[in-house]
Amino acid sequence: MGLxxxxxxxxxxxxxxxxxxxxxxxxxxxxCKVGSTVYSREDExxxxxxxxxxIDALTARTGTPADLIQQAISLPLPEQEMLxxxxxxxxxxxxxxxxxxxAASGPxxxxxxxxxxxxxxxxxxxxxxxxxxxxMTMRAWCIDGLPCxxxxxxxxxxxxxxVWPYFWLNGVSQSELDFYRAFFAxxxxxxxxxxxxxxxxxxxxxxxxxxxxxxxxxxxxALRNVYFCVRHLIPYVNPVEFRKIQLxxxxxxxxxxxxxxxxxxxxMLMLDAxxxxxxxxxxxxxxxxxxxxxxxxxxxxxxxxxxxLSPALRPWVRERQCPELTDAYQRCIELLTVYRTxxxxxxxxxxxxxxxxxxxxTSSESNYRTFMNEIGALVKDTAALGIQDRIExxx
Amino acid sequence: xxxxxxxxxxxxxxxxxxxxxVCTEHPLPIVFGCRAGRCGSCLVQVLSGATNLCTPNLREAxxxxxxxxxxxxxxxxxxxxxxxxxxxYV
Numbered sequence: 001m002g003l004x005x006x007x008x009x010x011x012x013x014x015x016x017x018x019x020x021x022x023x024x025x026x027x028x029x030x031x032c033k034v035g036s037t038v039y040s041r042e043d044e045x046x047x048x049x050x051x052x053x054x055i056d057a058l059t060a061r062t063g064t065p066a067d068l069i070q071q072a073i074s075l076p077l078p079e080q081e082m083l084x085x086x087x088x089x090x091x092x093x094x095x096x097x098x099x100x101x102x103a104a105s106g107p108x109x110x111x112x113x114x115x116x117x118x119x120x121x122x123x124x125x126x127x128x129x130x131x132x133x134x135x136m137t138m139r140a141w142c143i144d145g146l147p148c149x150x151x152x153x154x155x156x157x158x159x160x161x162x163v164w165p166y167f168w169l170n171g172v173s174q175s176e177l178d179f180y181r182a183f184f185a186x187x188x189x190x191x192x193x194x195x196x197x198x199x200x201x202x203x204x205x206x207x208x209x210x211x212x213x214x215x216x217x218x219x220x221x222a223l224r225n226v227y228f229c230v231r232h233l234i235p236y237v238n239p240v241e242f243r244k245i246q247l248x249x250x251x252x253x254x255x256x257x258x259x260x261x262x263x264x265x266x267x268m269l270m271l272d273a274x275x276x277x278x279x280x281x282x283x284x285x286x287x288x289x290x291x292x293x294x295x296x297x298x299x300x301x302x303x304x305x306x307x308x309l310s311p312a313l314r315p316w317v318r319e320r321q322c323p324e325l326t327d328a329y330q331r332c333i334e335l336l337t338v339y340r341t342x343x344x345x346x347x348x349x350x351x352x353x354x355x356x357x358x359x360x361x362t363s364s365e366s367n368y369r370t371f372m373n374e375i376g377a378l379v380k381d382t383a384a385l386g387i388q389d390r391i392e393x394x395x
Numbered sequence: 396x397x398x399x400x401x402x403x404x405x406x407x408x409x410x411x412x413x414x415x416x417v418c419t420e421h422p423l424p425i426v427f428g429c430r431a432g433r434c435g436s437c438l439v440q441v442l443s444g445a446t447n448l449c450t451p452n453l454r455e456a457x458x459x460x461x462x463x464x465x466x467x468x469x470x471x472x473x474x475x476x477x478x479x480x481x482x483x484y485v
Contacts, residue, residue, distance in 0.1 A: 224463060231436060235426050334461040342436055345428030 004302050008154045010191035011266040011299065012138055017166060018149040021083060024062050025071055031058070032086035032167050035093055040171030044097025051094060055111045065113035069120050081125050081296070085140050087118045088129055089167045099170040125296070132294035133264035137183045140166040157188035160229070175238035182237055183265070185229035190267035192222040197274045197306070204312045209322040216328030219274075220335055226267070227339045234346040263291025266299060271336060273306035275385055276314065281377030283370060318387050330386055337383045344375040397447070398479040401425060401439070410478065414471040425484050430472045435462055437471040438485040445469075447478030 005011045019029045031054055039047050062068045072083060091114075096104045109115040122129040144162040146152065156162070165180045196218040203212030263269070271277075272288070279285040292300055317329045351368045396407045399417055406421040415437075418425050428436030432454040441448065448469065451459065455473040468485060 227435070227462070231438075331461055334457075338433065338435055338458060338461055341429055341434040345434055346426070346436060 004298065005194045005266075007195045008191070009152050009157060010187065010194050012141075012152070012157065012187060012191075014152060016143060016146045016148055016150050016152055017082065017139055017141060019082060019086070019166065020148065021075070021079070023071060024058060024068065025075075025083060027058055028083065028090075029086050031055075032089050035090055036168045037171060039093045039096075039169070040099060042098045042100040044101065047097060048094065051090065052111050055114050059113040065116055068113060069117055072117060072121055073124055077125065080121055081127060081134075082139060084118070084121050084125060084127055084129065085135050086167060087114065087121065088131060088135050089140075089169065090114065091118060091129065092131060092169065127296060128294050130294075132291075133183060133187075134294055134296070136165075136180065137187055137265065141184060142166050154188075154191055157191065158225075160185055160188070163188070175236075178233065178236040179238060182230065182233035185233055186226050187265055187267050189225040189229050190222055190265075190270075193219055193267060193270055193274075196222070197270055200274070201306070201309050201313060204316040207316075207320075209320050209325045212317075213322070213324040213328040216325070216332050220328065220332050223271070223332065223335050223339060227335065227342065230339070231342060231346070234343075234350065237350050239350045263288045264294045266295075266303075269295070269299075269303045270306065273303045274310050274313065275333065275336065275382070276307065276310055277378070277385065278381045279378065280381050281374050284374040284378050287374065314385065314387070326387055330388060333382065333386045337379055340375060340379045340382055344372060344379060348372050348375075397476055399423075399476055400479075400481040401484060408476070410476070412476055414474040414476065417476070418471070425471050425482075427472055432458055432470050432473045434458075435470065438462070438464065438468055439471045439482040440465070440485050441467050441469055442481040442483055444476075444478055444480035447476060447480050449473075449475040449477070 006014050008014065020026060021029060031051070035047075035051060035054075038050050041047070059065050059068060062071070072080065075083065091110055094110045095108050110118070118129045121127075127134060142148075142164050143152070143156050143159070144164070146156055146162075160181055163181060163184055165176070168176060170176055196215045200212055200215040200219065203209070203215060269292075272279075279288055292303075314329075317325055320326075348368055348371055351371050397410050397412070399406050399408060399412075399414070401423040404421075404423055406417060406423065408417050408421075414425070415427060415430055417423065418427065425439060426436050428434040430437075432452070435458055445467065451469065452473060455470045458470060459468060471482070
């Protein structure tokens with residue numbers, strides 16, 4: 001666990017993301033920063049011709065495209081994963097051409113040198129080269145007052161007003177920032193779940209009911225924080241931008257994939273693995289398995305391990321018959337159910353095209369219905385993990 | 396008629412009006428989700444007039460409990476107003 005996640009930052013890096021790459025690879029980052037400004041001029045011909053020329057010039061300075069690839073795959077694995085981020089942003093901008101256009105669909109590729117670079121890095125890192133939570137949320141952030149490469153604390157990560165995307169898709173806009181922070185908040189406020197979740201499993205193994213109840217209460221507290229962040233942020237997500245990232249970012253060759261999804265967030269994977277949520281709906285199961293394709297292999301291994309260990313949790317709580325432990329467990333399950341219900345309705349309104357703040361875009365009714373059915377089944381699967389009806393404590 | 400105030404907005408409605416219905420007819424700043432007391436998206440703080448609202452049903456009480464809600468919080472989707480109330484969206 002300590003090799004993958006920390007108590008201060010969870011699965012996010014323990015130092016502020018550092019995009020200072022050696023040599024000409026550093027220019028990929030500059031291209032991504034400048035590219036966002038050119039892209040935001042909303043002229044796809046100008047953008048593609050500018051980026052094509054820049055890529056040609058960069059490759060010429062390197063020698064050959066193969067030299068650029070060689071430099072990239074010589075980097076340590078974590079740095080290769082970081083280099084994927086600006087390349088994926090550039091790939092998205094190339095495909096979309098202009099933020100003013102409707103969401104791009106169908107296969108396309110960046111100019112050959114960068115296409116080969118991103119393809120090679122994807123194979124090397126095992127990360128699908130499209131927008132996903134790893135790219136958007138876990139690796140591409142900066143925090144006011146915190147230089148690149150500095151140690152990060154839980155307090156930094158949860159100070160959302162200081163958090164910004166490292167790269168922008170469309171210049172700098174409030175709606176993109178709202179969209180970004182809505183996802184970021186889930187992972188940053190959810191950090192304590194990893195440590196307390198693992199402690200809960202250890203308590204089950206050691207039959208320590210008092211400490212197990214404490215661990216469950218702390219999981220509940222972390223989930224409550226995430227709940228209130230999500231509740232405030234989702235209504236501000238701009239469905240137009242969401243749709244473009246979902247659709248345009250979802251193309252891999254000829255395959256259409258969902259992109260930014262909660263199933264890629266370690267926080268949700270952890271809770272599902274810890275409580276053994278069943279995913280009885282075939283569509284929900286398929287979506288989760290698909291989401292896992294975007295997550296690095298070493299993380300997949302971690303969540304597989306949690307799944308293998310956690311069957312002990314629910315039977316232990318039930319058989320122990322300790323009121324405090326049962327109550328703490330039950331409250332976690334009920335809050336996860338409420339959280340999923342909240343997500344179902346608020347995110348559903350974004351998917352349908354009209355947020356609660358009144359913005360609208362061309363509807364995608366079937367997408368909405370599929371989402372509501374799958375998440376509805378997931379809400380029931382989660383609620384079914386409860387052990388007993390709690391005695392109401394409110395008057 | 397009774398007065399319902401949410402933030403700076405005030406509306407005049409007949410006694411016995413349900414808050415979801417009031418919010419459908421008037422642009423009050425409350426976000427509704429499930430409208431069944433299960434998701435908590437419509438949490439409000441009752442600043443005054445708590446006794447002018449119906450008492451929480453079992454479903455609402457349960458959701459408020461699991462959210463560790465403050466004693467003066469309610470789910471607007473489950474509320475019926477019989478007198479003046481002043482609310483703040485949480």
